[in-house]
Amino acid sequence: MMLFFRKDNRVSQGRLELFKNTLRKAAHAWSIIQSLHLTEAEASKLRSFIDEPAYTDLHWGMFIPAIKGQGTDEQQQKWLPLAYRQTIIGCYAQTELGHGSNVQGLETTATFDPSTDEFIVNTPTLTATKWWPGGLGKVSTHAIVYARLITDGKDYGVHAFIMQIRSLEDHHPLPGVIVADIGVKFGNGGYNTMDNGLLRFDNVRIPRDNLLMRVASVTRHGKYVPSGVPRQLGYGAMVFVRKSIVMDASNYLSRAVTIAVRYSAVRRQFGTQQGKPEIQVIDYMTQQSRLFPLLATAYAYRFLGVWMSWLYSDVMARLERGDFSTLPEVHACTAGLKSITTSTTADGIEECRKLCGGHGYLCASGLPELYAAYVPACTYEGDNVILLLQVARFLMKTLSLLGSGKKPSGTAAYLGNAADLLAKNCQVMKERDWINPDILQHAFEARSARLTVKCATPNCCCI
Missing domain, CATH: 1.20.5 (Single alpha-helices involved in coiled-coils or other helix-helix interfaces)
Known part of the structure; x- marks a missing residue:
């Protein structure tokens, strides 16, 4: 088993071999999970120990939660068993070349044709190209595609559609679908084991019920019908993803700090007196003042991740009851914590590299690749500066309500x-x-x- 998960030869491999190794590891891990006959919750925990970016991250972390959060019971019964068995592999195609954080500005269109009972999905401009979805470039057979729903001549804004993009027989792109890998990212290993891709549609037709209809549906005659289920239910997937990001921050920072602490305990420099050994680097106050706060932060983020798991459970239970009172606070918390934890962790990994001196710059230390793999977290799921501005907006609004006698909570x-x-x-x-x-x-x-x-x-x- 150890040969499947070896990492000592990664730095000498090209991107193609890195990608193939990732697929081999994921396939082997999946065979182990299946042999253990675990529950879905147990399997999810075990998958989290596969510590490098792979297509499974987005399949289990975004594709499946999107179906759960936005699909009707019938749609979940149709798609989730296929996804759980990995008969289909999914990705999450929201971000476009021209729009990321501004979801309402997405340009991909899905126009309903009542004569055939189908949506026609199209990429009208270059900037409407889906860009960055992990697992899209080579692996995924399906995608959750966010597009502007147009029916009866009216634009109803961005909605989620589940689309097959590759053949299950030969894995070739379906007619009208252009899909490709977007190329090499920062760092040799790092995030290059993830096949981030681009996706374009040339008037691709999909069945009407491929629209995820928990929030809204379109009738056979093209009438747009809100379901009565609030759109805020979509927040559940956001909280789930950001909760996972905070826990990942603890995991990545813990690994960097462990490397730096061990190095600092072994490495000796200066202070030789009367034939005694040189002083351990970890005994220098300058080393401790930089390293120990990062160690404490790694623990704090672990506890914070546990709290966010509770927050996710609480907000989902409230949403199911139609209670949306905590959504503004939840959005502010998840936005702020995602921003702070990812920024601190990225900076912390780099600080750990510096604390290991020249050896920290060596790929064999594990720190350069760890940094390259983690730093994208500062951008995906919302640019950190933009997210902090959203927190500030929440605080301003909360403060403005004090004069009305409404006391803030939470x-x-x-x-x-x-x-x-x-x-x-x-x-x-x-x-x-x-x-x-x-x-x-x-x-x-x-x-x-x-x-x-x-x-x-x-x-x-x-x-």
């Missing part, structure tokens, strides 16, 4: 006490207070309240 509850937080000084009175969780939480709440008020009232002198 993670933003502290803003209801903004006046008191702005009036009080730091509660630290003695050295031991710095490890008092209540005092630390108060300090963070006061700092956040001050910054929020400052942003809302530029002429405020409370800071």
Whole structure:
């Protein structure tokens, strides 16, 4: 088994061989999972230990959750068994060459033709080309395609369609479908085991019921019918993906810190006295001050990932009951935490490389490839700067509601006490207070309240 998962020869391989090895590993891991007769939840946990980008990430992490979140019961019964058995392999085709974060600006169209009971999917411009979906370039047979739904001459905005893009017999692209790999990415190994692709459609016809219809449907005669199920249900998939990203941040940072800690314990430099060994690098305060906070952060992100798993379960249960009250807070939390954890982890991996001196620059250390594989997380699922602006918008809106008597709740509850937080000084009175969780939480709440008020009232002198 170890030969299947060996990594020592990766740095000397070209991209084609890296990609083939990834497929071999994924296939072998899948055969093991099947032989163990695991539940879906158990299998999902086991798949998470395959620690390099592969087509399975998007199949299990986005393709299947999209069907679960936006497909009707009938559509789930049709597609999920095929996806679970990997009879079909799916990807998530949302981002286009011209639009990423601005989903409402997507240009791909799906126009309903009542004469044939079909949608005609088309790529009207170069910028409408689907661009970046992982697993699309070579592997996927199906895709969740986001396109503008047009029926009876009216554009109803972006909706999700499930589309077959390759033949199940010979794996060739279907008529009217152009699909290809977009090329080499940053770093030799890194993310190059993922076959990110491009996708274009030349008036490709698909059955009407390939529209995922949990939120809205189109009748046989072309009438657009909202289902009554709120569009906010789509937030469930977003929370699921961002929850996974936060847990991945802990995993990647943990690996980098482990390498740096072990190196720092073995490496010795300077301080030789009377024939004694040189001092371990880890004993230098300059090394500790840079390394130990990253070690603590890796633990913190692990606990944060567990909390976000609870958040996902809670928001999904609320959505099923028609309770959308926590959605603004959930969106702000997932956006902010995705941004902070990925930025900190990317910077942390690079810091660990520096902490290993020249050896950290060697591919054999594992750190260069780890950085190259992780840094895309700062961009996918939302650019980090844009996501932080969304958090700021939520805080501004929450603050503006205080005058109406509506008290904020959840993670933003502290803003209801903004006046008191702005009036009080730091509660630290003695050295031991710095490890008092209540005092630390108060300090963070006061700092956040001050910054929020400052942003809302530029002429405020409370800071």
